Amino acid sequence: MSLIQQLINGLAQGSVYALIAVGYTMVYGIIRLINFAHADIYMMGAFIGYFAVTVFHVPFLPALLLAMIGCAILGMTIEKIAYKPLRKSPRIVLLITAMAMSLILEHGMATVVVGPNPRPFPELFKINIIHLGPVQINNVQIINLSVAIILVLILQYIVYKTKTGKAMRATSYDMEAAQLMGININNIVSITFAIGSSLAGAAGVLVGMMYPRIDPYMGMMPGLKAFIAAVLGGIGVLPGAMFGGILIGLCETFTKAYLSTKLSDAIVFSLLIIILIFKPAGLLGKPTREKV
Amino acid sequence: MALLEVNNLTIRFGGLVAVSDFNIEIEKNDLMGLIGPNGAGKTTVFNMLTGVYLPTEGDIKVEDKSIVGMKPYEITKKHLARTFQNIRLFKSMSVIDNVKLSYNYQIKYSYFDTIFRTPKFFRLEEEIEQKSMELLKVFKLEHKAEELAKNLPYGEQRRLEIARAMAANPKLLLLDEPAAGMNPQETHELMNLIKWIRDHFDLTILLIEHDMKLVMGICEKIVVLDYGKIIAKGTPEEIRANPKVIEAYLGEECAVHA
Amino acid sequence: MKQHFRKTLIGFGIAVIGYILLSVLINSKMLNDFYIRILMMIGINIILATALNLVIGFTGQLVLGFAGFMSVGAYMSAVLTMKLHMPFIPALVLGGAMASVFGLLVGVPTLRLKGDYLAITTLGFGEIIRVLIVNIDYLGGPRGLPAIPKYTTYTWVYIICVLSVLVIYYIIHSSHGRAMISVREDEIASESMGINTTYAKISAFIVAAFFAGIAGGLYGHFLMFIDPKSFDWLKSFEIVTFVVAGGMGSLTGSILSAGALTLLPEILRLFGFSKYRMLMYAILLLILMLFRPQGLMGSKELSLKVFKNLGFKKAGGEK
Numbered sequence: 001m002s003l004i005q006q007l008i009n010g011l012a013q014g015s016v017y018a019l020i021a022v023g024y025t026m027v028y029g030i031i032r033l034i035n036f037a038h039a040d041i042y043m044m045g046a047f048i049g050y051f052a053v054t055v056f057h058v059p060f061l062p063a064l065l066l067a068m069i070g071c072a073i074l075g076m077t078i079e080k081i082a083y084k085p086l087r088k089s090p091r092i093v094l095l096i097t098a099m100a101m102s103l104i105l106e107h108g109m110a111t112v113v114v115g116p117n118p119r120p121f122p123e124l125f126k127i128n129i130i131h132l133g134p135v136q137i138n139n140v141q142i143i144n145l146s147v148a149i150i151l152v153l154i155l156q157y158i159v160y161k162t163k164t165g166k167a168m169r170a171t172s173y174d175m176e177a178a179q180l181m182g183i184n185i186n187n188i189v190s191i192t193f194a195i196g197s198s199l200a201g202a203a204g205v206l207v208g209m210m211y212p213r214i215d216p217y218m219g220m221m222p223g224l225k226a227f228i229a230a231v232l233g234g235i236g237v238l239p240g241a242m243f244g245g246i247l248i249g250l251c252e253t254f255t256k257a258y259l260s261t262k263l264s265d266a267i268v269f270s271l272l273i274i275i276l277i278f279k280p281a282g283l284l285g286k287p288t289r290e291k292v
Numbered sequence: 293m294a295l296l297e298v299n300n301l302t303i304r305f306g307g308l309v310a311v312s313d314f315n316i317e318i319e320k321n322d323l324m325g326l327i328g329p330n331g332a333g334k335t336t337v338f339n340m341l342t343g344v345y346l347p348t349e350g351d352i353k354v355e356d357k358s359i360v361g362m363k364p365y366e367i368t369k370k371h372l373a374r375t376f377q378n379i380r381l382f383k384s385m386s387v388i389d390n391v392k393l394s395y396n397y398q399i400k401y402s403y404f405d406t407i408f409r410t411p412k413f414f415r416l417e418e419e420i421e422q423k424s425m426e427l428l429k430v431f432k433l434e435h436k437a438e439e440l441a442k443n444l445p446y447g448e449q450r451r452l453e454i455a456r457a458m459a460a461n462p463k464l465l466l467l468d469e470p471a472a473g474m475n476p477q478e479t480h481e482l483m484n485l486i487k488w489i490r491d492h493f494d495l496t497i498l499l500i501e502h503d504m505k506l507v508m509g510i511c512e513k514i515v516v517l518d519y520g521k522i523i524a525k526g527t528p529e530e531i532r533a534n535p536k537v538i539e540a541y542l543g544e545e546c547a548v549h550a
Numbered sequence: 551m552k553q554h555f556r557k558t559l560i561g562f563g564i565a566v567i568g569y570i571l572l573s574v575l576i577n578s579k580m581l582n583d584f585y586i587r588i589l590m591m592i593g594i595n596i597i598l599a600t601a602l603n604l605v606i607g608f609t610g611q612l613v614l615g616f617a618g619f620m621s622v623g624a625y626m627s628a629v630l631t632m633k634l635h636m637p638f639i640p641a642l643v644l645g646g647a648m649a650s651v652f653g654l655l656v657g658v659p660t661l662r663l664k665g666d667y668l669a670i671t672t673l674g675f676g677e678i679i680r681v682l683i684v685n686i687d688y689l690g691g692p693r694g695l696p697a698i699p700k701y702t703t704y705t706w707v708y709i710i711c712v713l714s715v716l717v718i719y720y721i722i723h724s725s726h727g728r729a730m731i732s733v734r735e736d737e738i739a740s741e742s743m744g745i746n747t748t749y750a751k752i753s754a755f756i757v758a759a760f761f762a763g764i765a766g767g768l769y770g771h772f773l774m775f776i777d778p779k780s781f782d783w784l785k786s787f788e789i790v791t792f793v794v795a796g797g798m799g800s801l802t803g804s805i806l807s808a809g810a811l812t813l814l815p816e817i818l819r820l821f822g823f824s825k826y827r828m829l830m831y832a833i834l835l836l837i838l839m840l841f842r843p844q845g846l847m848g849s850k851e852l853s854l855k856v857f858k859n860l861g862f863k864k865a866g867g868e869k
Contacts, residue, residue, distance in 0.1 A: 034666060082836060089843040091665070092612055096794045097839045099787055103832035111826050224783075231670050266681035269674035276671055277659050342742055368744035376742075382735035384799075384849060385728070393732050396725050397744035403753070406724040407717050409554065413724070420725070460743050 004135050006257050007250070012141045012210070014249020015148035019203040020226035021233070021241035022155065023075075023196030029172040029236035030192045032091060036098040037078055039223020040105035041197045045071045045204025046121070046214045047114065053122045060124045064147070067205045068198035075197025076190045084186070102219075109216035118215040121208035144206045151202055152242060155195065159238060168192060172236065221265075225252070228272050234285020243284065293356055295320045295496050296341075296464055301350035303340060310336045311520040314350070318464065323490055323497045325511035327504075329540065333520040334500045335377055338466050342374050343367040354464070369397055373462035375453040377469050377500070383442035387433055387452055390441050391424040394459035424459065430489070431455040447478045451485075458489065465489075467499040471506050479503055483510050508532070516540070565712050572708065586704055590772055592812045593707035594765050597714045599792035599804040601761035604718055606790065607798035607849070608727065609754040610734025611661065612669040615676020616762055616789050618656075619649040621781035622679065623763025624770040625689055628698045631771065638701040642710075642767040649763025650756045652679070657755040661748065676786055683778045694777025695770070702772035710768065714761050719801060721757060730754050734799075795838055796845050803847030810846075811835075 020042050027035045048070040052063040082101050086094050110116040128139045159165040170178040171188045179185050207222070208214050229248040233240025251271055255264040281287045294317040301314040311333040318324055326334050339345040341352060343364040352359050354370045362370075373394075382390050399420050405413040428434040431451045436444060441452060450470055457465060470486065471479045483506050490497050501507045507514060508528045516524040516531060518540040524531055531537055572589075575581045581589070598620065605613050627645030630636040636644075660671045684692045721727050729750040732740035741747050770776045788811075796807030814834065818827040838846075 028666075032666075034669070082840070085840055086843055090798070092606070092790075092794055092798070093839055093843045095669075096791055097836060099791075100832045100836040100839065103828060104836065107826075107829040107832060111829055228670070228674070231667065235666070262685055263681060266678045269678050269681075273660070273671050273674050273678075276663060276667055280663055280667060344738065344742070363746075364738075364741040365744050365746050368742060374742055376739065380736045380739035382732050382739065384735060385731055389728055389731075392725070393728050393740070393745065394743045396729055399725070401725065403721070403726060406726055407720055409558075409720065414554065417724075456743060 002134050006253050008135065008137055008141065010250035010253035011246065012144055012249075013253055014246035015145055016203050016207055016210075016245075017222065017226045017229045017249050018242040018245025019148055019151065019199045019206070020222060021229040021245040022152070022238065023200045024227050024230040025233070025235055025238060025241035026168075026192050026196040028230065029238075030168065030175075030189055031083065031087060031094075033083060033094045033098060034227065035083075035196075036095070036223075037082075037101040037105060038196065038200055039219035039226070040102050041071050041075055041078075041219075042200040042204045042207075042223060042226075043109070043214070043216060043219035044074055044105065045201025046208045046218065047109065047204070048201065049205035049208055050119065050121055050214060053124065060143075063124070064202055064205050067201040069201075071201025071204075072194035072198040075193040075200075079189060079193040084189070106216050106219070114216065116216060118213045121212040121214050123212065124209055140209050144210060147202065147206060151199060155199070155238075158195065164188075164191060225268060228268060232272055232275055232282055234282030237282070237284045240282055240284035244282075294318060294353075295322075295355060296498075297351075297353040297356075298341070299351045299353075301337070301340060301352065302348050303336060303345060304348045309520055311340070311517075314517075314520075314522060316515055316522075316525075318496055318498060320463075320496055321490070321494070322513060323487070323511050324499070325507040325514045326498060326500045326517060327502075327507055327514060328517035332517040334517055335468060336520075337517070338374060338468055338500065341367075341466060342372060365397070368460050368462075371461060371463040372466065373457040373460040373464075374466035375450075375457050375468055375470060377472065379449050379453055381441040381449055381453060381456070384440060386438050387441055387444065388421075388424050388428060388437040390452060390456050391427055391459045392420050394456055394461075395420045395423060398461055427455050427459055430458075430492075431485070447474050450474065450482070454485075454489075458493070462495065464496045464498065467497060467501075469500050469502060471501060471503045479506055482506070486510060561716075569705075569708055572704065576704065588813065588816050590702065590704055590707045592809050593704075593711040594768050594772070595789075595792060595808040595812050596711050596805050597761050597765040597768070598789045599796065599808040600715050600718050600801055601758040601765070602789050603793045603796070603798065603801065603804045604721070604730070605754050605758045606793050607800065607804075608722055608734060609730040609751055611751055611754070612665060613755070613758075614669045614673040614790060615656075615679075615783065615786050616672075616758075617781040617783070617785035618676030618679040619652055619759040619762035620766035620769065620785070621683060621776070621778065622652045622759075622766065623649040624766030624776045624781070625683060625695070626763070627767030628695050628770045628776060629689070631699055631701065632695070632697070638706075638771065642764055645767040646760040646763035649766065650760040653756045653759025654752065657752045657759075661751045661755065673783055673786065676781075676783060680778045680781055690777070692778060694775060694779075696775050698770050698774045698776065700771060700774050702768050707768060707772075710764060714764065715801060715805065718757070718761070722801070726750070726753065731799075791835065794845055795835065797847035797849060798845060799849035800845070800847035800851055802852035803845055803850075806852070807846055 020038065023038050024035060027033055027038065045067040049063045049067040052058050052066045058066070078101055082097050083094060086097060125139055125143065129136050130138065159168060167178065167183045167188050168191065170181065170183060171185060175185060225248055226245060229244035230241045232247060233244030248268060252264055252268055255267045259267065275283060296318040298314060298316050302312045303310050314337060326337065328334050336345065340347045343359070343362050347360060354372060359367050359370055382393065399416050401413055401416050425434060425437065428437055431454065433448060433452060433455065436448070441449065444452060454467065454470065471482050474482060486497065487510055489495060511528065514526060514528055514531045515522055516537050523540055524534045524537045526534070576586060602613070602616050605611050623645035626648040627641040630641035630644055631638060656672065656675045660668060660675065663671055683689050689695060729740070729745045732745060733747050733750050737747050792808045792811055793804055795811060796803030815827045815831055818830050823830055
């Protein structure tokens with residue numbers, strides 16, 4: 001396969017990572033929590049999309065919207081139940097809680113709701129392969145890329161052009177000061193979870209279309225990779241997460257194509273470690289200096 | 293030979309020149325005050341002296357040997373110890389453990405001694421314990437040795453910080469606003485204590501202080517910093533009379549006193 | 551020193567009595583194989599939990615990839631006994647030493663990082679170790695190493711568990727331990743008091759990795775089978791959970807929680823929740839964290855003194 005072909009595959013993969021990574025980064029930016037349950041929200045998004053299509057027979061766009069709304073509600077609920085009471089606790093406690101929440105979602109789905117076996121994601125579009133010279137690209141890839149780009153643009157608009165976005169940025173910069181300026185922190189945190197989770201939900205549906213098998217544990221590896229993407233770009237920095245997502249997607253596709261399939265995960269992790277050692281705050285993050 | 297000699301010390305953070313062309317000499321047994329308005333760069337000077345920040349330019353010599361580029365813990369071994377403006381005690385450690393820590397680099401035993409609890413371990417731990425207790429007595433904290441540092445009242449926390457720095461066996465002690473937040477009574481006691489330890493331990497002290505009374509009361513030499521530059525040096529009387537200082541910092545208050 | 555002698559004697563006495571009690575229970579068939587297995591698993595998990603507590607709870611460094619060191623010890627000692635026919639204990643110690651070497655290799659570049667970044671890099675290293683093992687055919691690759699001789703007995707687990715906790719306790723209560731705790735409390739102040747904080751952090755890391763390696767060796771020679779999947783990041787996470795749930799900076803807390811959390815899934819299994827045990831485990835963990843975020847013991851230690859104090863001042867708990 002040609003280089004350009006790999007580039008396209010990498011971009012398609014990377015855009016999914018980017019969508020998930022944005023949620024990690026937004027949550028981290030605001031409450032400094034590595035939200036391990038985020039990966040499972042992505043899984044839930046895939047399942048909501050699945051049920052919307054198989055049970056209610058809705059087409060692609062409504063299914064996508066349903067998944068996003070469902071995940072937004074789920075994300076907000078998790079925050080209210082599990083994270084809000086612990087906002088003042090040491091961060092590692094929050095981390096454990098997030099992990100517990102992740103296990104609850106996974107095992108809840110696997111034992112109570114859908115069972116542990118993979119299910120085929122319904123075909124929403126007939127796959128058409130389009131040939132552009134030596135490169136082939138299918139319509140699902142095109143749809144995925146366009147949806148990802150549109151969602152990211154909407155996100156950019158919300159964060160940088162609206163009042164809510166301004167409040168989010170202020171809260172992320174200094175929660176206490178933002179509170180003193182009359183910003184309702186609880187609302188902002190909820191909105192952040194809602195937005196981040198809805199993007200993960202969208203990613204779930206998109207991945208369901210690309211790799212049409214979904215199961216309760218499908219979030220683990222992509223979740224970890226997306227998280228790495230967020231750290232790589234500089235956690236808490238929005239463009240960093242998108243950039244990191246694309247980078248991880250490309251890196252993964254290229255190592256699989258040219259180096260080794262078996263070692264590709266190890267290479268992704270090594271990349272992370274090397275970058276952190278030389279740029280401890282990530283590629284686009286700003287180093288902080290502790291005031292003495 | 294001066295104990296501490298600082299030449300042309302400069303530090304820039306990005307475009308901001310926080311301290312520039314800072315020169316001082318401190319002789320043995322000096323008690324020098326470093327004063328200046330908020331944000332003048334006093335604590336930054338301390339941070340450079342103790343290796344927390346690396347100066348952009350200039351040299352710092354302790355007993356004629358440069359310490360620029362050394363790590364903070366290496367500088368401590370050159371007999372410089374400090375306290376912090378916003379108290380940095382080991383809050384969840386006991387009062388005596390806070391002091392014991394500073395003996396780590398002076399009284400050493402290996403992991404082997406630790407794991408097998410050799411006689412050497414007990415002998416040296418005993419020595420650390422005794423020395424720490426003696427210091428706590430000097431600072432009137434001996435009855436609180438086993439309490440957690442965070443449970444001490446504010447004034448005692450400040451004293452404990454000085455005790456901890458003293459345990460690091462300094463020749464030059466750097467005190468960053470030791471009287472901050474203390475009431476006049478406590479400040480007065482602290483002044484006497486600082487003078488006393490200087491004489492008793494044959495120490496040299498450089499202190500940053502906002503409390504004019506304290507600085508003028510105990511320091512023999514004063515350096516005034518404003519916008520990162522030294523604007524005056526001299527005895528308390530000279531500083532009091534210096535129009536530049538009055539303008540920059542002391543303002544009306546001192547004009548009335550003078 | 552005299553006091554120490556007395557304490558040691560009492561501690562030794564308690565340990566011996568504990569062991570006699572255990573052997574009586576086992577030899578009289580009061581405890582069947584199922585319980586013995588659980589007890590041995592608890593012993594191994596106590597070693598892991600107390601060792602990781604040294605790094606997370608006492609030195610304050612958030613390390614997530616701990617199972618990686620366990621796997622190094624497990625594979626090293628298994629290879630030594632299986633392929634080189636080395637006796638068990640030297641193989642265990644060498645496994646621990648090998649894990650320490652890895653600890654050093656991982657620690658030197660990563661321990662400069664702080665907080666979450668450190669957590670993620672160590673998690674990454676843990677995963678790299680796992681992926682590397684998957685790719686080494688000599689070690690069985692993804693299929694794992696079967697037919698490891700069953701050398702791990704409850705006696706060995708008991709002795710090694712007691713010794714590990716003792717060594718970690720001794721380290722904490724020494725100048726080395728004070729240096730580690732001071733790093734947790736305030737790294738800048740610590741460095742200003744003449745502490746080489748990098749050295750303190752790395753030595754904590756190496757000691758912890760050593761015990762993780764030992765625990766891994768015990769684990770391998772107990773289950774008679776190891777594969778890379780047994781040491782993935784969920785395992786790492788499980789160990790972190792022991793530490794946090796027990797209370798960071800409390801050795802007795804780690805011991806209690808390693809016991810309780812190892813027992814919990816088995817109890818759930820006994821009560822017929824076999825299918826839902828991971829779900830219930832997670833829910834109980836969530837509840838524990840929500841209602842007792844400082845962990846079972848906070849940073850306090852359970853000791854005879856605590857019982858004495860309870861008599862005098864009730865409800866004299868935190869702060």
